Amino acid sequence: MMYLKLPREDFDAFFKNLQEYGKIYGPVKAGSSAYNFKEVTTLDEMDLSYNRTIVPPKKFFVGLKEKIFEFDEKRAEFREVIEDDPRKVIFGIHSCDIHALKLLDKIYLEDMADKYYLERRRNAILIGIDCHPDEHCFCKSMGTSYATDGFDLFLHEISDGFFVRVGSMKGHEIVAKNKGLFDPVGSEDIEEFKRSQKKRLDEFKLELNLSGLQDMLELAHNSQIWDEYAEKCLGCGTCNLVCPTCRCYDVIDFVNLDITTGERVRRWDSCMLRRHGLVAGGLNFRPTRVERLRNRFNCKGSLLEGMLNCVGCGRCTVYCPAGIDYVEVLRKIAGD
Amino acid sequence: MVRVEVIDNVLAPSPSRIIKIEKMTEIERLFHVKFLSRDLVERFVYRPGQFVEVGVTGVGEAPISICSWREEPEILELCIRRVGRVTNAIHRLKEGDLLWIRGPYGNGFPMEEMEGSNLLLIAGGLGVAPLRAVLQYALKNRERYGEITVFYGFKSYELMLFREEFLYLFREGDEQKLRLYLSYEDQNDEKCKRLAEERGERIVQGVVTKLFEKTEISPENTYAIICGPPIMYKFVVKELIKRNFKPWQIYLTLERRMRCGIGKCGHCIVGEGNSIKYVCKDGPVFTYWDALNTKGMI
Numbered sequence: 001m002m003y004l005k006l007p008r009e010d011f012d013a014f015f016k017n018l019q020e021y022g023k024i025y026g027p028v029k030a031g032s033s034a035y036n037f038k039e040v041t042t043l044d045e046m047d048l049s050y051n052r053t054i055v056p057p058k059k060f061f062v063g064l065k066e067k068i069f070e071f072d073e074k075r076a077e078f079r080e081v082i083e084d085d086p087r088k089v090i091f092g093i094h095s096c097d098i099h100a101l102k103l104l105d106k107i108y109l110e111d112m113a114d115k116y117y118l119e120r121r122r123n124a125i126l127i128g129i130d131c132h133p134d135e136h137c138f139c140k141s142m143g144t145s146y147a148t149d150g151f152d153l154f155l156h157e158i159s160d161g162f163f164v165r166v167g168s169m170k171g172h173e174i175v176a177k178n179k180g181l182f183d184p185v186g187s188e189d190i191e192e193f194k195r196s197q198k199k200r201l202d203e204f205k206l207e208l209n210l211s212g213l214q215d216m217l218e219l220a221h222n223s224q225i226w227d228e229y230a231e232k233c234l235g236c237g238t239c240n241l242v243c244p245t246c247r248c249y250d251v252i253d254f255v256n257l258d259i260t261t262g263e264r265v266r267r268w269d270s271c272m273l274r275r276h277g278l279v280a281g282g283l284n285f286r287p288t289r290v291e292r293l294r295n296r297f298n299c300k301g302s303l304l305e306g307m308l309n310c311v312g313c314g315r316c317t318v319y320c321p322a323g324i325d326y327v328e329v330l331r332k333i334a335g336d
Numbered sequence: 337m338v339r340v341e342v343i344d345n346v347l348a349p350s351p352s353r354i355i356k357i358e359k360m361t362e363i364e365r366l367f368h369v370k371f372l373s374r375d376l377v378e379r380f381v382y383r384p385g386q387f388v389e390v391g392v393t394g395v396g397e398a399p400i401s402i403c404s405w406r407e408e409p410e411i412l413e414l415c416i417r418r419v420g421r422v423t424n425a426i427h428r429l430k431e432g433d434l435l436w437i438r439g440p441y442g443n444g445f446p447m448e449e450m451e452g453s454n455l456l457l458i459a460g461g462l463g464v465a466p467l468r469a470v471l472q473y474a475l476k477n478r479e480r481y482g483e484i485t486v487f488y489g490f491k492s493y494e495l496m497l498f499r500e501e502f503l504y505l506f507r508e509g510d511e512q513k514l515r516l517y518l519s520y521e522d523q524n525d526e527k528c529k530r531l532a533e534e535r536g537e538r539i540v541q542g543v544v545t546k547l548f549e550k551t552e553i554s555p556e557n558t559y560a561i562i563c564g565p566p567i568m569y570k571f572v573v574k575e576l577i578k579r580n581f582k583p584w585q586i587y588l589t590l591e592r593r594m595r596c597g598i599g600k601c602g603h604c605i606v607g608e609g610n611s612i613k614y615v616c617k618d619g620p621v622f623t624y625w626d627a628l629n630t631k632g633m634i
Contacts, residue, residue: 276593298607
């Protein structure tokens with residue numbers, strides 16, 4: 001890993017120079033205590049001390065609703081469409097969200113790679129930033145509170161600027177191009193970086209015991225706990241939309257008035273909605289809310305090649321309109 | 337980021353021509369389709385038990401198992417029941433029209449692993465479609481397999497799929513060392529009753545599990561392969577376990593909602609805790625051992 005220092009007086013110039021890599025998206029305040037990644041052109045528009053965005057950065061790689069093909073039946077043609085400019089800079093992404101993207105990479109890129117995701121991932125720059133956990137963050141328990149890779153540059157705030165980790169060749173290229181803005185790290189910076197990391201770890205309040213979680217989930221198959229929470233659950237799917245690792249999608253065709261041309265669109269789907277497990281003929285493999293809720297918790301708590309489908313960002317708890325606390329449910333399941 | 341070299345868009349379907357449509361029942365038709373691209377016609381290879389996503393522009397796609405097997409496919413046969421939005425649209429198409437196909441997807445049956453063993457195929461209703469591909473493969477490579485026994489259950493003579501083929505095997509199958517047993521549910525089915533008069537030891541009135549009373553089934557060096565409506569699996573598996581089949585000697589092929597067919601869209605997820613599977617990618621063929629370890633599979 002290459003380490004550099006970005007002095008505070010160079011921060012603005014650094015930000016401006018990133019514009020050559022595409023539009024910059026950063027955390028912007030959206031309401032009293034909510035944030036979202038939005039396009040920004042100046043540093044002031046962002047609040048880099050944000051806790052979490054409502055919608056996770058997955059939206060930059062799998063569109064909420066995106067056209068994927070245009071078809072022409074007469075000409076026997078299916079034309080691939082990538083609607084947005086895949087060149088983007090995601091500025092100020094947190095470690096948990098970087099881990100979530102690494103998981104999405106596994107799904108979307110290993111084996112039968114998804115071209116839309118790949119194009120956007122290849123062309124995006126990820127600039128990570130340190131965060132301070134609030135009462136809903138449990139990334140420390142999930143092993144995602146620190147990113148060792150999966151970013152291009154990672155900024156850790158120190159007193160007179162940022163301690164910068166260079167995580168990729170693209171990151172290297174950026175600092176090489178902006179050589180004049182960076183300083184080598186001094187021993188004082190290193191000490192400060194270490195102290196800030198230690199301090200940050202001590203700030204975590206919420207913990208979740210993961211040991212044996214998969215067995216606990218299976219053993220809870222017939223547990224009353226699912227009924228109890230399914231009673232509270234509105235089945236709205238908000239937890240899926242705000243989850244950085246949820247990735248279910250649906251596909252819909254639209255026909256133009258000439259009835260021979262049209263487009264194929266995909267959009268985010270939700271396993272909490274009734275039709276998720278429905279097949280033609282009316283058979284539903286997860287017909288009740290209890291089954292759907294249990295399925296979601298099992299999906300999140302299972303291992304995908306050693307990675308959990310949850311990064312501990314806390315969004316599902318924070319944004320659940322029924323007040324279902326994700327960690328509380330899993331604790332009950334595990335008997336903690 | 338994972339390193340990948342892809343240029344092909346795996347979600348892009350290939351146009352194929354409907355060469356022939358055969359009406360099988362009031363709700364099922366057999367579509368013979370051929371890719372427009374000569375290259376694809378030559379390149380497209382698949383295993384029995386694999387499926388394709390079949391699409392109609394403006395309507396969408398549906399996962400359909402390939403019900404035929406030839407070494408050089410050229411023409412794929414798809415037995416499609418008119419049951420949902422997409423399959424209804426497919427039924428409205430005529431010979432010469434286009435279908436949009438992606439695939440083949442899924443693992444398919446381990447035909448090589450089963451070589452040297454006896455095969456017991458148990459099909460219910462439309463479940464006979466993927467098993468027909470297994471049967472065609474096994475008959476094409478007859479010397480590689482031991483005894484082949486087929487249980488095929490249907491509601492009535494009119495709803496029997498691939499009727500001519502199976503009636504031929506019912507009468508003449510023994511010459512190919514194949515024992516075909518049939519079961520029909522409709523007690524008043526005159527045509528089936530006549531078949532019973534013709535060869536009573538091979539046909540029974542009732543559900544498909546009734547056929548277990550008709551013949552001795554030994555687990556010795558035998559694989560059972562089951563496909564049918566979801567309700568059928570538990571009952572058939574029970575009979576097999578009763579006859580000392582081990583869970584890994586039993587293969588099942590499953591149906592689920594599948595939008596992508598490649599393990600991404602998430603709808604076909606099944607299982608809990610330690611074992612979560614995507615039916616489209618990890619299946620659709622599973623052993624009963626998988627089902628015992630993956631909650632909700634059957």
